[in-house]
Amino acid sequence: MLFTTAAARLTRATITRRGFTSTSALNGVPTVHYDHFASGWNENDEPYTEGKFHIETFNKISPLGLARFPPANYEIAEDYPKNNAHAILLRSHKLQESEVDISVRAIARCGAGTNNVPVARMTQLGIPVFNTPGANANAVKELVLCGLFLGSRRLVDGINHMKKLGEEGLQKERVEKDKAMFGGREIAGKTLAIIGMGHIGAATAREASALGMETVGYDPGLSIESALKLPRQIQIMDSISSAVAKADYISLNIPYIKGEGGTHGIIGKEVISHFKDDAVLLNFARGELVDSEAMKEFLDRGDGRYISDFPDDLLWDHKNSILLPHLGASTEEAEETAAAMAADTIQSYLEHGTVQNSVNFPAAALPERQKGSIRITVVNKNVPGMLATISDVFARHKINIQQQINCSRGDVAYNVIDIDPVVEGAEEINLKDLQKELTMHEGVLSSRLIFGMAGAGYARNIDASHEPP
Numbered sequence: 001m002l003f004t005t006a007a008a009r010l011t012r013a014t015i016t017r018r019g020f021t022s023t024s025a026l027n028g029v030p031t032v033h034y035d036h037f038a039s040g041w042n043e044n045d046e047p048y049t050e051g052k053f054h055i056e057t058f059n060k061i062s063p064l065g066l067a068r069f070p071p072a073n074y075e076i077a078e079d080y081p082k083n084n085a086h087a088i089l090l091r092s093h094k095l096q097e098s099e100v101d102i103s104v105r106a107i108a109r110c111g112a113g114t115n116n117v118p119v120a121r122m123t124q125l126g127i128p129v130f131n132t133p134g135a136n137a138n139a140v141k142e143l144v145l146c147g148l149f150l151g152s153r154r155l156v157d158g159i160n161h162m163k164k165l166g167e168e169g170l171q172k173e174r175v176e177k178d179k180a181m182f183g184g185r186e187i188a189g190k191t192l193a194i195i196g197m198g199h200i201g202a203a204t205a206r207e208a209s210a211l212g213m214e215t216v217g218y219d220p221g222l223s224i225e226s227a228l229k230l231p232r233q234i235q236i237m238d239s240i241s242s243a244v245a246k247a248d249y250i251s252l253n254i255p256y257i258k259g260e261g262g263t264h265g266i267i268g269k270e271v272i273s274h275f276k277d278d279a280v281l282l283n284f285a286r287g288e289l290v291d292s293e294a295m296k297e298f299l300d301r302g303d304g305r306y307i308s309d310f311p312d313d314l315l316w317d318h319k320n321s322i323l324l325p326h327l328g329a330s331t332e333e334a335e336e337t338a339a340a341m342a343a344d345t346i347q348s349y350l351e352h353g354t355v356q357n358s359v360n361f362p363a364a365a366l367p368e369r370q371k372g373s374i375r376i377t378v379v380n381k382n383v384p385g386m387l388a389t390i391s392d393v394f395a396r397h398k399i400n401i402q403q404q405i406n407c408s409r410g411d412v413a414y415n416v417i418d419i420d421p422v423v424e425g426a427e428e429i430n431l432k433d434l435q436k437e438l439t440m441h442e443g444v445l446s447s448r449l450i451f452g453m454a455g456a457g458y459a460r461n462i463d464a465s466h467e468p469p
C-alpha cells in the first residue's frame, strides 16, 4: 500500500546518538500498521482518527463502563471501516475471525465466559483475549438462589395458573382449592452440590449455607482465593458423581470448553445416573454443559427439575424445566462493573502493554517507563531461543534495554521491553526498521511501539493461512 507524503515523513523517527532527531520526529512514531505476511512486509495506512484508539463494540455495553475511556484518546463505535478498530469489546456476541481486523490488538469480554471468542486462533495471531473475573458473580449468584426457590416451589406453574383463573374471573373462588396442586418443599436442611467453586460457585455455597443448606463441592482447580470464601462446613468431594449423589440441588458453575478434555455435555447419562430421583439441576453456566437427551430422560421420569439460563431445543417446553433467556448477568450493577473492568483492562494493555485478566496470555506488568523511553512489546511463539533472538536485535544496534519482562503461557510468550532512545556510538536506526527487524523473525507474532500517539505502531507477523485483506 502507498504512503501519503505526510505519513512517509512522519515515519522517519530515528534513534541516534543524541536520541530522537527532533520534537516533530517524536510525534513521528509510525502512524500506520505494518503487516508482514508470508510474502513480505506490507503496510496498511488506513485513515485512523489521528492519535485515538478505536474501540469497536458488539452487544449493548454499559455506557457507564464505556465512560472509562477518556474521549481525548479513545473513540467508541459499533462498526468501524475495515482495519480501523484497535480493540474489541463484547458480551455474548459469537465473534468470528473475519470480524477481527488486522489492526485489532486486543479483545475483551465483559463477562466471565469466553467460549464465544475463537481464543485458540487469537493466540496464534498474537492477540490477547481478556475477561472480567468476578465482575458479574453477585448477579449470577442471586439468580442461582432464585433458581433454588423456583426449583423447590412450583412458583412458575402457580403464577401461570393465577393468570388463567384471572382471565376466567375465578381467582377468588378457586385459589384456596387449587393451591394444593402447587405444593413444594423447603431448601433448609437440604444438600446443595456446587460443581465449580470459582467466583459464582463459592459465593453461592456461602449464601446457601447461610440459608440452612448443607453444601458439598467439586472443583479440581479450586483457587486459594475461592477456597477462602467457602463456608467452613462445606464437604469437598473428589468427583462430580460423588458430589451429585449426595445432592437435592446441584449448581453448575464451570466454564464451557469445547474439544478433547473439555466440558461439553459433562452432565450426561453417566453423571445423571448418580442424581437422586427428585434432584434439581441449576445451570447458570452454559447450555452446552448439559446433554439435553440425557436430561430429558431424567425429567421424563417425573420428579426431577431443570432450571437453566439458556435455550434448549429439546427441553424448552418440558413441564419439569424452567428456562430463562440468559439473564444471569443482566443487572445494572453487573453490566456496569463488567464493562468498567473490561475498559480498564483494555486501556492498560493499549497504553502500557500490561496484561491482566487474560484467558490466553500470561500476566505481565512492567513498572512505568522512564520519561522519554520507548516501550516495545513483542508477542512470540513459546519456543526455545526466542528471548535471545529478540534481545540480539537490540544488542546488534547497541540499544540499551532499561527494563524488560518475559512471561509465557502455553504456546505464547510476551515481552515488554523499555529501551533508551539515547544510543551511544550507535548508527542511526529508524524505529520502523527496528520494528520490522523484530517482527519479521520466524516465531514472532506481533509487536507494538508504545510511545507517542495512540493507535500507532502495531505490526503483525501474519501466518500464511491468514490472507491479507
Ligand SMILES: NC(=O)c1ccc[n+]([C@@H]2O[C@H](COP(=O)([O-])OP(=O)(O)OC[C@H]3O[C@@H](n4cnc5c(N)ncnc54)[C@H](O)[C@@H]3O)[C@@H](O)[C@H]2O)c1
Residues within 6 Å of the ligand: 111, 112, 113, 114, 133, 134, 136, 137, 140, 195, 196, 197, 198, 199, 200, 201, 218, 219, 220, 221, 222, 223, 226, 253, 254, 255, 256, 263, 284, 285, 286, 309, 326, 327, 328, 329, 330
Ligand atoms: N448466566 C450468566 O449470565 C453467566 C454469568 C457469568 C458466568 N457464567 C458462566 O459461569 C461460569 C463460571 O463463572 P465464574 O465467574 O464462577 O468463573 P470462575 O473462573 O471464577 O470459576 C470457575 C470454576 O470452575 C472450576 N472448574 C473448571 N472446570 C471444572 C470441572 N470440569 N469440574 C469442576 N470444576 C471446574 C474452575 O477451577 C473454577 O474454580 C463461566 O465460565 C460462565 O460460563 C454465566
Ligand SMILES: O=C(O)CC[C@@H](O)C(=O)O
Residues within 6 Å of the ligand: 091, 092, 110, 111, 112, 113, 114, 136, 326, 328, 329, 330
Ligand atoms: O453478558 C451477558 O449478559 C452474559 C455474561 C455471562 O454469560 C458471562 O459469561 O459472564
